[in-house]
Amino acid sequence: MNDLIEARLTQVTERVARAAERVGRSPEDVQILPVTKGHSKSAIESVLSLGLNCVGENRVPEAEAKQTELDNTSGLSWHLIGRLQRNKARRAVRLFDVIESVDSLRLAETLSRIVEEEDHEPIETLVQVNPSREVSKAGSSPEETVSLVHTICHLSGLRVTGLMTMAPFGADETVLRNVFSKTYELLRRCRDEIPGFEGRVLSMGMSSDFEIAVEEGSTRVRLGTVILGER
Numbered sequence: 765m766n767d768l769i770e771a772r773l774t775q776v777t778e779r780v781a782r783a784a785e786r787v788g789r790s791p792e793d794v795q796i797l798p799v800t801k802g803h804s805k806s807a808i809e810s811v812l813s814l815g816l817n818c819v820g821e822n823r824v825p826e827a828e829a830k831q832t833e834l835d836n837t838s839g840l841s842w843h844l845i846g847r848l849q850r851n852k853a854r855r856a857v858r859l860f861d862v863i864e865s866v867d868s869l870r871l872a873e874t875l876s877r878i879v880e881e882e883d884h885e886p887i888e889t890l891v892q893v894n895p896s897r898e899v900s901k902a903g904s905s906p907e908e909t910v911s912l913v914h915t916i917c918h919l920s921g922l923r924v925t926g927l928m929t930m931a932p933f934g935a936d937e938t939v940l941r942n943v944f945s946k947t948y949e950l951l952r953r954c955r956d957e958i959p960g961f962e963g964r965v966l967s968m969g970m971s972s973d974f975e976i977a978v979e980e981g982s983t984r985v986r987l988g989t990v991i992l993g994e995r
């Protein structure tokens with residue numbers, strides 16, 4: 765299994781690099797976040813043994829179970845990439861190093877308050893945006909994103925480092941490019957319009973669309989199936 769995962773990872777790394785080079789970007793500017801949701805703890809062990817230092821999980825209870833089962837996850841950065849209900853916010857603060865799916869002020873305020881109560885260092889956060897306005901997708905609307913990021917930047921428990929988006933599944937290339945380029949543009953506006961904000965992380969691209977996302981400026985691709993196989 766490890767060999768298979770290693771072979772897939774090599775291929776994917778190569779595809780990311782080629783996509784970056786097509787648009788004159790450096791491959792080193794794109795981080796691969798292996799998404800281990802729906803896979804057992806051995807997937808995480810493989811990821812660790814291949815020298816990767818981060819994993820993405822979309823559900824709090826699943827991440828909690830895996831952290832309990834794993835002997836040693838030192839050096840591993842846990843990213844929450846799925847929708848977070850406020851009643852699980854405290855567990856999320858304890859379990860995750862990065863929360864990529866903050867999409868409302870209410871959730872941000874809850875997280876910040878908990879970080880303070882727990883005497884936790886400020887937690888790294890991305891604001892999730894939904895430029896395609898797909899009703900089924902979480903995320904702030906393009907109109908509200910800049911002011912939402914601005915407000916969240918003032919919460920002492922959170923450290924906003926950028927934006928995250930999820931493109932509509934199976935959409936054609938034009939739609940995908942539009943979603944990714946709008947997200948890129950929103951992050952640029954955040955930097956221009958929010959004093960002191962220097963966030964540069966753009967978490968966008970999944971197994972089916974990551975090369976397009978890289979061409980449109982992604983700095984972090986969240987990859988499950990292409991590395992770990994079907995769930």
Ligand SMILES: *Cc1c(COP(=O)(O)O)cnc(C)c1O
Pocket residue numbers: 799801822845846930969970971972986987988989990
């Ligand atoms: C599941 C998931 C991914 C990875 O999906 P694949 O298509 O398997 O690469 C990326 N981002 C989010 C938010 C997800 O929920």
